[in-house]
Amino acid sequence: xxxxxxxxxxxxxxxxxxxxxxxxxxxxxxxxxxxxxxxxxxxxxxxxxxxxxxxxxxxxxxxxxxxxxxxxxxxxxxxxxxxxxxxxxxxxxxxxxxxxxxxxxxxxxxxxxxxxxxxxxxxxxxxxxxxxxxxxxxxxxxxxxxxxxxxxxxxxxxxxxxxxxxxxxxxxxxxxxxxxxxxxxxxxxxxxxxxxxxxxxxxxxxxxxxxxxxxxxxxxxxxxxxxxxxxxxxxxxxxxxxxxxxxxxxxxxxxxxxxxxxxxxxxxxxxxxxxxxxxxxxxxxxxxxxxxxxxxxxxxxxxxxxxxxxxxxxxxxxxxxxxxxxxxxxxxxxxxxxxxxxxxxxxxxxxxxxxxxxxxxxxxxxxxxxxxxxxxxxxxxxxxxxxxxxxxxxxxxxxxxxxxxxxxxxxxxxxxxxxxxxxxxxxxxxxxxxxxxxxxxxxxxxxxxxxxxxxxxxxxxxxxxxxxxxxxxxxxxxxxxxxxxxxxxxxxxxxxxxxxxxxxxxxxxxxxxxxxxxxxxxxxxxxxxxxxxxxxxxxxxxxxxxxxxxxxxxxxxxxxxxxxxxxxxxxxxxxxxxxxxxxxxxx
Numbered sequence: 001x002x003x004x005x006x007x008x009x010x011x012x013x014x015x016x017x018x019x020x021x022x023x024x025x026x027x028x029x030x031x032x033x034x035x036x037x038x039x040x041x042x043x044x045x046x047x048x049x050x051x052x053x054x055x056x057x058x059x060x061x062x063x064x065x066x067x068x069x070x071x072x073x074x075x076x077x078x079x080x081x082x083x084x085x086x087x088x089x090x091x092x093x094x095x096x097x098x099x100x101x102x103x104x105x106x107x108x109x110x111x112x113x114x115x116x117x118x119x120x121x122x123x124x125x126x127x128x129x130x131x132x133x134x135x136x137x138x139x140x141x142x143x144x145x146x147x148x149x150x151x152x153x154x155x156x157x158x159x160x161x162x163x164x165x166x167x168x169x170x171x172x173x174x175x176x177x178x179x180x181x182x183x184x185x186x187x188x189x190x191x192x193x194x195x196x197x198x199x200x201x202x203x204x205x206x207x208x209x210x211x212x213x214x215x216x217x218x219x220x221x222x223x224x225x226x227x228x229x230x231x232x233x234x235x236x237x238x239x240x241x242x243x244x245x246x247x248x249x250x251x252x253x254x255x256x257x258x259x260x261x262x263x264x265x266x267x268x269x270x271x272x273x274x275x276x277x278x279x280x281x282x283x284x285x286x287x288x289x290x291x292x293x294x295x296x297x298x299x300x301x302x303x304x305x306x307x308x309x310x311x312x313x314x315x316x317x318x319x320x321x322x323x324x325x326x327x328x329x330x331x332x333x334x335x336x337x338x339x340x341x342x343x344x345x346x347x348x349x350x351x352x353x354x355x356x357x358x359x360x361x362x363x364x365x366x367x368x369x370x371x372x373x374x375x376x377x378x379x380x381x382x383x384x385x386x387x388x389x390x391x392x393x394x395x396x397x398x399x400x401x402x403x404x405x406x407x408x409x410x411x412x413x414x415x416x417x418x419x420x421x422x423x424x425x426x427x428x429x430x431x432x433x434x435x436x437x438x439x440x441x442x443x444x445x446x447x448x449x450x451x452x453x454x455x456x457x458x459x460x461x462x463x464x465x466x467x468x469x470x471x472x473x474x475x476x477x478x479x480x481x482x483x484x485x486x487x488x489x490x491x492x493x494x495x496x497x498x499x500x501x502x503x504x505x506x507x508x509x510x511x512x513x514x515x516x517x518x519x520x521x522x523x524x525x526x527x528x529x530x531x532x533x534x535x536x537x538x539x540x541x542x543x544x545x546x547x548x549x550x551x552x553x554x555x556x557x558x559x560x561x562x563x564x565x566x567x568x569x570x571x572x573x574x575x576x577x578x579x580x581x582x583x584x585x586x587x
Contacts, residue, residue, distance in 0.1 A: 051064055375400070477506075
């Protein structure tokens with residue numbers, strides 16, 4: 001036995017040699033004749049794709065190649081192609097072959113028969129009828145599974161959102177006839193009766209922070225009103241805007257309905273009562289500084305709020321105190337009493353002001369907020385052009401009303417890629433009410449956002465302000481317009497553009513600025529921007545245009561976009577470069 005083993009060993013090695021020789025590694029799979037979405041779906045459906053980069057035997061590879069055509073055809077059915085021609089070819093030689101899949105899509109399956117109906121009360125609901133009218137695919141269109149399922153889900157969801165909690169999908173049939181490349185859709189829902197709103201039940205745990213009577217004023221429906229999920233969402237948004245609560249759950253409870261009235265449960269967990277903020281600042285005109293603040297989210301169970309902030313820099317200091325009272329009887333909003341004291345002293349201006357403000361804000365709808373306010377302003381200022389022991393101060397007292405409207409309609413308030421936002425401020429004073437001069441002022445800002453592909457976006461901004469007065473010289477610096485600096489004309493320093501006294505802008509009657517910016521993101525968080533800004537602050541009819549260009553770095557941080565811009569003015573060959581830093585949303 002021992003002598004026979006060496007004689008058999010060569011025979012055994014020869015027998016095993018073909019097994020080693022038959023091992024191969026699929027280098028790649030090339031799919032041709034399809035768009036990106038179709039090719040990706042086919043690739044994910046291929047068992048062969050799991051063998052890429054791995055050693056497989058020839059027998060295993062042959063089995064995978066035989067299965068590939070049927071897998072590819074199945075992956076194309078969701079796109080409406082039920083009879084494509086698929087050719088598989090093994091290319092290359094040696095132990096690392098490539099596989100090429102050529103696809104001829106052929107004739108797509110199109111919708112022929114089409115019946116989508118909702119029986120019962122829901123069939124007369126305007127929003128449900130709109131969902132039916134928007135159903136895709138329509139007769140004559142390619143039968144795609146994704147739009148079909150999305151449209152079906154939209155109708156079911158719409159019925160539930162409008163209170164048809166007993167709705168049932170009674171027929172859901174799609175018959176595909178391959179020979180004629182046709183699909184017949186037959187869908188039917190029975191809506192049942194529409195439910196109505198019941199009461200909203202508030203529950204605050206572990207302790208009650210805000211009295212329920214106050215929160216009840218936020219409920220936008222009366223018991224017995226037809227159920228509408230949009231009203232539930234409105235209540236949730238109103239509660240979030242209060243900033244009283246760390247956790248908010250607003251849940252309709254159709255299982256507890258009585259007489260077709262659905263109660264709504266509201267589970268609330270109070271947030272931390274106090275918010276403390278701190279930060280560092282630096283400005284070319286203000287110098288280095290520190291910012292400190294404290295806000296009491298709720299002072300009492302009536303929901304009153306208080307805020308104190310101080311910005312203490314080398315050459316500019318600001319103190320802000322604010323007290324807010326909820327004003328829900330009319331619209332979501334606040335009564336606000338505030339005072340701001342500011343002091344700025346540098347080599348070219350010396351100014352101090354105190355301003356008292358009383359305002360009432362209200363949310364007209366989910367896009368528009370309006371604030372009416374009354375202001376009492378006392379300001380002292382002087383422009384310093386030479387060193388001297390005494391300064392000739394000017395004083396001004398102004399009492400005036402103001403009305404501001406803020407409009408936001410964007411897809412994402414933190415990082416918008418589509419939509420518009422803007423504000424309009426109207427204010428004016430008259431000597432008849434104790435002001436030192438009469439004026440009317442309008443100031444408008446607008447931004448437009450537009451996505452350019454998956455990684456780029458275009459941002460256009462504009463600003464227009466005009467003052468109607470015959471006594472601009474009597475108006476203090478805080479009531480004048482300026483241009484230059486961050487969020488104005490990058491490439492110029494803060495308040496650099498406009499009528500000047502030496503190096504300092506005096507402030508102007510009018511202002512106009514425009515900006516165009518393109519951002520490109522290399523990753524989901526990091527990107528860069530190129531921009532051009534132009535505009536002027538001016539007293540006459542024709543602005544003295546100044547233009548700046550530059551580049552910036554963008555970081556989508558968890559707290560909002562961080563923007564670092566380097567700009568350069570084009571109106572003087574000796575213009576310096578400016579550096580601007582912004583943190584927060586673009587709106």
